[in-house]
Amino acid sequence: MSALISLWRHQVDHEGSPYTTPRSSLYSKLLKAYSQLHVRKRQANHEDKGKGSDGDGIQSRKQLADIRQAFFCKGTFVGLRDLAAFDWGHGGLLRGDNQRQLQISDMGVQYFEDSAISDPTPAVAFSCRITSSKTNKNGTMQQVGMFRARDWKVCPVGGQTMYWFSRLHCSTTEWPHSNTPFPNLSQRSHWYQGLPYFTNTGSNTQGISYGTQLSSAKDVYSTAGVQSRLYTHDGRRFGARVAVKSGAPDGQVQRLGLWASDVKDTHYLDVLPEHTMRALAGHPPYQGTFFLARAVQVPRDLMEMVFPMVEEWLDHFSSPGHINSDIEAVQWLKYLKELRLVFIQDIPHWRQLYPEHSIFRHPIFTDPDSPYHAYEKDALASTLSRDRNPPLRDASDAARSQHTMEQVNRNTHRLDDVFQVMQDVLEKVREVKEDVDETHEASLETRMSVLKVQETLGRKIKGLAKGQDQIREGQVQMRDMICQSIIPSLSGPQDDAVAQLLGTFASASSFVSQLPVDGAVSGQASSGSGLGSSSGAAAAAEGSPPPAAPTSVPTSVSASVPTTSGPFAPVVKGFISRKVNNIVDAMTEWETGLAGQPSIKERFPYTFHWGKDLDSLAERKYWEKRRAVANMVNHILNHPDVGPRLVQQPPTIAEAATVLDRWRLANGHKSWGKFMKVAGGFVQNDMEKIIGEPLHPLLPFLSHFM
Structure with a gap:
């Protein structure tokens, strides 16, 4: 893919x-x-379900030691080379492809002075730099390292020492294709590329292939009796398990195994994960516990017999003009210098167990005058003594106690910080609670004040409502007195006294219209000219001249109701009266207006532009209902079966409204609100039905009235 x-x-x-x-x-x-x-x-196929499970591969350090000894016992350069590659897998958690891609210019060392208990046990990490891997496609520099193991049988650094000793010291007769000349470090181009860490047989510049490594690993696993599905990857898998079980932090295990993908781990934390490397080497994970019983002091003359070119090149790079000229060359030389110390300290134990191995045919081991023989006896005895030396356990216990005390101190400081933070939070909570209490008290006081104001306003509103009811009762009584007692008696010839009386009543009517009432009230039919024409009609029926028009008296309009008219006049809620409860008053308000107000027809003509605000919508609803009532009255006036059939002249608006109001009450429409809804639904065809059937009972009333 x-x-x-x-x-x-x-x-x-x-x-x-x-x-x-x-x-x-x-x-x-x-x-x-x-x-x-x-x-x-x-x-x-009933394949083995144990493949890939926890029971697959290396299960213990003993099996790890058996595999390493199987590599060593091959007695060849290839066996030591594959042992060194395997050691990088379980000791440094290095992938197989990264092992095969290693160059000698990638190697180096790092010193951890605080890890060792005492000299001569230096805590040296043997490292390599990786710039390309499965999880590193951008060339980011990453480091992998390993410590010397406490047990020499599983020490990954020991495999590197024997491999490089055989590669640089053993003759081609005994070790074909292993005698590599020491690289020329004078120029980087001579040794940076083309010198792989693990070389193939027959060439010192060609690296090993995956097939070669896999074939060798299968043979060794079979010899050691270890079943595994991942041969070249099994050491890396076992090493990760050992690190986690030994208490190494998960983050450090990820960094060492190049599993970390966080920018902080891949770009900034370029130091080796010390705790994980100590755990893999069999040391306690805390500082001050790194100790090797076999780390016996090596004589200088013996040490210079291994990799003698190291001193020459170190002197070269420390001379004037060459200092810091090639940092990587100095790192490679330090890597070999530390390896030869490990080789001399570990090889006595291997030689004691496998004295017939071909590597021990080198003159260092065969020459009777070699200083190695004296060192070997002293090293084996000292190692045994140091292994049983109680001060080692005391030092470990002291280091462990110191580590525990450091952890306790750190945790104590953390608890102090947490306690201080909790105190600060509690103080903040107290302050917030006090503010909330003050706000609550203020809100209670405000609420009590609002309740008092509401009670005061309620009493005043009740007083105003009572006064308005009294004013309405007075208006109704005055209207009844004017319309029922005085105006009918004035039909006939009018003299000056009568005209003066009419002017007086007109002034009274004007005074009534100026009373502070919200809109028109029920029963106000005397202020306009619609219903007043009924007396004129009666007088005309008797052959008398109509009465004189009442004296015009200026009227005042409530400031809350606009008096302007026209299609763009402002709309104020309440202009159309909500108190009208009969057709006579409704038609009076529609045609002439009530209480000195302009008529609805004048204020809101058919071409009026209604707004979208709430006041306009409310007024428009009442306007449509009043228009429906006016249409019903006009249909009665204009219908050919009403006026001409009974009298010689058509009835007036007031007469038609009175007749329709009597029909409303006689036919069960006593509720004015329900009748308004019924009236709003009538159209021309419905009116024909009303004139044809429902209005037939009106004819006697209309005949009697006219």
Whole structure:
């Protein structure tokens, strides 16, 4: 799939391919189907379910030691080379491909002075730099390292020492293709590239392949009696388990195994994870516990017999003009210098166990005058004594106690910080509670004040409502007195006294209209000219001249109700009276107006532009209902079966309104509100039915009235 995606990206970049990425939903379905098929195949073949489980691969340090001894016992350069590669897997958690890609220019050392208990046990980490791996595609520099193990049988650094001793010291007769000349470090171009860390047989510049490493690992695992599915990867897997079980932090295990992907771990934390390396080497994970019983002081003359070119090149890079000229060359020389110390301190134990190994045919071990023989006796005896020396346990206990005390002190400081933070939080909570209490008290006081104001306003509103009721009762009584007692008696010839009396009543009517009442009230039919014409009609019926028009008296309009008219006049809620409860008053308000107000027809003509505000919507609703009532009255006036059939002249608006009001009450429409809804639903055809049938009972009333 990676090849397909690479080809597709190349086509998109250079040819403008119109196809989408091969990694589509179909590809995911294909992978899922393949996985399911593979599972069914394993079940059908009854394959071993233990493969890949915890029981697969290396299970203990004893098995690890058996595998390393199987590599060593091959007695060849290839065996020591593959042992060194295997040691980087379990000791440094290095992947197989990274092992095969190592160059000698990638190697170095780091010193951890606080880790060792005392001299001569230096805590030296043997490291390598990785710039390309499975999880590192951008060339970021990452470091992998390992310590010397407490047990020499599983020490990963020991494998490196024997491999490089055989590569640089053993003759081609005994060790074909192993005698590598010491690299020329004078120029970087001579040794930076082309000198792999692990070389193939027959060439010192060609690295080993995966097939070569896999074949060697299978033979060794079979010899050691260890079953594994991942031969070249099994050491890395076992090392990660050992580190976690030994108490190493998970973050450090991820950094050492190059599993970390966080920017902080890959770019800024470039130091080696010390705790994990100590745990892998069999040391306690805390500082001050690194100790090797076999680290016996080595004589200088013996040490210079191994890798003698190291001193010459170190002197070269410390001379004037060459200082800091090649930092990596100095690191490589220090790497070899520390390796030769490890080789001399570890090799007596290997020689004691395997004295017939071909590596011990070197003159260092065969020459009777070699200083190695005296050192070997002293090293074996000193190692045994140091292993049983109580001060070692005391030092470990002291280091462990010191580590525990440091942890206790750190935790104590942390608890103090947490306690201080809690105190600060509690203080903040108290302050907030006080503020809340003050706010609550203020809100209670405000609420009591509002309640008092509401009670005061309620009493005043009740007083105003009572006064308005009294004013309405007075208006109704005055209207009844004017309309029922005085105006009917004035039909007939009018003299000056009568005209003066009419003017007086007109003034009274004007005074009534100026009373502070919200809109028109029920029963106000005497202020306009609509219903007043009924007396004129009666006089005309008797042959008398109509009465004189009442004296015009200026009227005042409430300031809350606009008096302007026109299509763009402002709309104020309450202009159309909500108190009208009969057709006579409704028609009076529609035609002439009530209480000195302009008529509805004048204030809101048919061409009026209604707004979208709430006041306009409310007034428009009442206007439509009044218009429906006016249409009913006009239909009665204009219908050919009403006026001409009974009298010689058509009835007036007041007469038609009175007749329609009597019909409303006689036919059960006593509720004015319900009748307004009924009136709003009538159209021309419905009115024909009313004139034809429901209005027939009106004819006697209309005849009697006219």
